[in-house]
Amino acid sequence: MLGTDKQLESILSALEQADTLDGMQSVSEALRDHYKVDHLVYHWVDSAGDQYGCGTYSDAWQDQYLSQNYVRIDPVVQGCYQRFHPVDWKRLDWSSKAAREFLRTSAEYGVGNQGYSIPIRGPNGQFALFTVNHNCDDAEWTKFTEENRRDLILIAHYFNEKALEFEPGRQPIQQSSLSPREIDAMTLLAMGYSRAQVANSLSISEHTLRVYIESARFKLGALNTTHAVARAMSRGLIVV
Amino acid sequence: MLGTDKQLESILSALEQADTLDGMQSVSEALRDHYKVDHLVYHWVDSAGDQYGCGTYSDAWQDQYLSQNYVRIDPVVQGCYQRFHPVDWKRLDWSSKAAREFLRTSAEYGVGNQGYSIPIRGPNGQFALFTVNHNCDDAEWTKFTEENRRDLILIAHYFNEKALEFEPGRQPIQQSSLSPREIDAMTLLAMGYSRAQVANSLSISEHTLRVYIESARFKLGALNTTHAVARAMSRGLIVV
DNA sequence: TTTCCACTCCCCAGATATAGCGAGGGCAAC
DNA sequence: GTTGCCCTCGCTATATCTGGGGAGTGGAAA
Numbered sequence: 001m002l003g004t005d006k007q008l009e010s011i012l013s014a015l016e017q018a019d020t021l022d023g024m025q026s027v028s029e030a031l032r033d034h035y036k037v038d039h040l041v042y043h044w045v046d047s048a049g050d051q052y053g054c055g056t057y058s059d060a061w062q063d064q065y066l067s068q069n070y071v072r073i074d075p076v077v078q079g080c081y082q083r084f085h086p087v088d089w090k091r092l093d094w095s096s097k098a099a100r101e102f103l104r105t106s107a108e109y110g111v112g113n114q115g116y117s118i119p120i121r122g123p124n125g126q127f128a129l130f131t132v133n134h135n136c137d138d139a140e141w142t143k144f145t146e147e148n149r150r151d152l153i154l155i156a157h158y159f160n161e162k163a164l165e166f167e168p169g170r171q172p173i174q175q176s177s178l179s180p181r182e183i184d185a186m187t188l189l190a191m192g193y194s195r196a197q198v199a200n201s202l203s204i205s206e207h208t209l210r211v212y213i214e215s216a217r218f219k220l221g222a223l224n225t226t227h228a229v230a231r232a233m234s235r236g237l238i239v240v
Numbered sequence: 241m242l243g244t245d246k247q248l249e250s251i252l253s254a255l256e257q258a259d260t261l262d263g264m265q266s267v268s269e270a271l272r273d274h275y276k277v278d279h280l281v282y283h284w285v286d287s288a289g290d291q292y293g294c295g296t297y298s299d300a301w302q303d304q305y306l307s308q309n310y311v312r313i314d315p316v317v318q319g320c321y322q323r324f325h326p327v328d329w330k331r332l333d334w335s336s337k338a339a340r341e342f343l344r345t346s347a348e349y350g351v352g353n354q355g356y357s358i359p360i361r362g363p364n365g366q367f368a369l370f371t372v373n374h375n376c377d378d379a380e381w382t383k384f385t386e387e388n389r390r391d392l393i394l395i396a397h398y399f400n401e402k403a404l405e406f407e408p409g410r411q412p413i414q415q416s417s418l419s420p421r422e423i424d425a426m427t428l429l430a431m432g433y434s435r436a437q438v439a440n441s442l443s444i445s446e447h448t449l450r451v452y453i454e455s456a457r458f459k460l461g462a463l464n465t466t467h468a469v470a471r472a473m474s475r476g477l478i479v480v
Numbered sequence: 481t482t483t484c485c486a487c488t489c490c491c492c493a494g495a496t497a498t499a500g501c502g503a504g505g506g507c508a509a510c
Numbered sequence: 511g512t513t514g515c516c517c518t519c520g521c522t523a524t525a526t527c528t529g530g531g532g533a534g535t536g537g538a539a540a
Contacts, residue, residue, distance in 0.1 A: 045479055071479060072423060081476035084362040085401050096417065121361035122324040127479075153397055154390055161325050179486055192467030195527070208488050210528080215486090224496095225527075226466045227432030233473050239286070239365040336539090419516060435497070448518050450498085455516090464526095465497075 007034055008151070015158055024162055025054045031155065032056050035148065038112045039133035042159040044126075045077060055131075061109035073098040080119040080129055086153065088145060089115035090138070114141040118156040122164055125234035130156030178237055182216040185209060186232045187239075189225060247274060248391070255398050264402055265294040271395065272296050275388065278352045279373035282399040284366075285317055295371075301349035313338040320359035320369055326393065328385060329355035330378070354381040358396040362404055364474050370396030418477055422456040425449060426472045427479075429465060 011034060015027040024042065032040040041055025057065075064070075071077050079092040094100060107113070112135035120128045132152060134141065145152075178186065181202070188198040195213070199206040213225055220235075222228035232238045251274060255267040264282065272280040281295025297305075304310075311317050319332040334340055347353070352375035360368045372392060374381065385392075418426065421442070428438040435453070439446040453465055460475075462468035472478045 072420075072427075077479070078476055081479070082363050084366075084404050098420075119363075123322050123359075125365075126324075150394055154394060157393055164324050181487065189466055190470035192463035192470075194464065194525095204487085205489060207490060211488085212486095213527090214529085223432035224434065226429055226469050229466050230430035230432075230469055230473060233365070233470060236361070236365040236367065421517070434495095444517085445519060447520060451518085452516095454498090 012155070012158060015155075015162060018162055021052075021054055021166065024159065028055045028159075035132065035144075037132050037134040037144075038110075039131070041129075041131045041133065042156075042163065043129040043131065044163055045071060045081075045128060053128075057133075058110055061106065061111065064105070064109060070102060073102055075099045075102075076115065076117050076131065077129065080117050081127065083119055086116060086118040086145075086149060088141075089117065112136070114138075116141075116145045116152065118153060120156050120160040122160060123236070125236050126164070128160050128163065130159055178216050178219060178232065179212075182212045182219070183232075183238055185212040186216055186229055186237070189213070190229045190233060190238055252395070252398060255395075255402060258402055261292075261294055261406065264399065268295045268399075275372065275384075277372050277374040277384075278350075279371070281369075281371045281373070282396075282403065283369045283371065284403055285311060285321075285368060286366075293368075297373075298350055301346065301351065304345070304349060310342060313342055315339045315342075316355065316357050316371065317369065320357050321367065323359055326356060326358040326385075326389060328381075329357065352376070354378075356381075356385045356392065358393060360396050360400040362400060363476075366404070368400050368403065370399055418456050418459060418472065419452075422452045422459070423472075423478055425452040426456055426469055426477070429453070430469045430473060430478060 011027060011030045014030070015024065018024050018027060028040045028042065032038070039056045041053060041057055043053035043055070053062075065074075073096075075092045075094055075096075076089060079087055094103060112133045114136055115131055115133045117129050117131040120130060122128075130152070132145075132148075134144070136144075184202055185198060188201055189195075193201065195206055195209055199209040202209065213228070216222075216232065217225065217228040220228050220231040222231050229238075251267060251270045254270070255264065258264050258267060268280045268282065272278070279296045281293060281297055283293035283295070293302075305314075313336075315332045315334055315336075316329060319327055334343060352373045354376055355371055355373045357369050357371040360370060362368075370392070372385075372388075374384070376384075424442055425438060428441055429435075433441065435446055435449055439449040442449065453468070456462075456472065457465065457468040460468050460471040462471050469478075
């Protein structure tokens, strides 16, 4: 547990003082050695498929993952996106053919059979994963995750805190939040209403509604209504 | 620190076994006594304005907060919504007239002058706050928050985990999967491309694309394209 | 006080999406 | 070897959305 482990303390101090991605990389390697696991990875899953991370997976696997756009079929990402609590890979849905194929390929690149991933969310819909990976039997893995669950949650938190520090454009608190009416409009559009229906629901003319949509589109830097709704959702401005 | 404190351990065990909001309420009272602070509050902030929570603020203050819709002006909520890391209330922006008025009123209801709040985010844009509040001088408060920062992050995490358990409709994760092409289509639409652009990107005719969109709409039970994209996003089928 | 911003309303034309038909090849599972 | 799903292509007409203008109110901040 934290506080009872001098070595872990010093590693976390190093993380807090890291000021580059390389620094985080070193910390993940140190943590991997500390916990005696095969891999330890922080993975930022960003919009538009831009994603980065740091960790101990091989470069070859990272390249493969990105080039094959595995994020779209990775059950770990899919599963964590729906959850709040950390999840053991065994509890995910590996039934689809693509998922099994993905698993098989990952093993070829040195990814272990056991995994434990923690979803992390930041402002504006930011989403990331913190994963510990190992090769061992179920009993051993269960013991490990139960013993270290709390540590891992905290470490995940600290990794994300660092990653957000590095990310430009995240810190300047973009105050381009939507007005109440704009949020109403975006919300109802996301619920599938047509403009006429939305206007009716809000008891305003369709013309007025259009101004809100355009205004929201402008604020969100969106190219069209669908884009605006998508951005509003991913930034957590509306909930559907 | 966790793991070095038997009393805190037992309180957290009680939290893990809580199965009602009242149970969480009791835990927050126990934690307040444990940390010897004035208040300790978990506050679920829903976009629709539906909000609930549990904690040790007086009923009168909670009623006042809800009836006055303070969530819209509360600098703690506003500030935490843009941040990832825990934040001391002193670092928030209290400059607006509404904020100062709010602060003055809160003091009348027994809210202390010092506060430390942790933002928490779950799937589908869920957002909550975990706050510790006290009446003391700055030095004492800084010492307290620095010493207990890690504990508080973890406790916040556990509170939210419980709250999500209680929330109906959050658990059922239905996986109606889209085909790869449908996911491509939905993703590109969410990125703001028009149908013509999407068709071009995928190197297919616009007619074919339309079939995918319709098929995805059908699978998602969506009324139109925007709705389909919104549903695909909130179900984590596409990552934008 | 003035300046900003949110909110409300109006017209019109062109671009885009939706809805209705239908058709064939490939691949996998039952 | 039939059934079902995925991928691909076509046409046409109507509904809806987008983009270009302009205009007035009220409230809150500088």
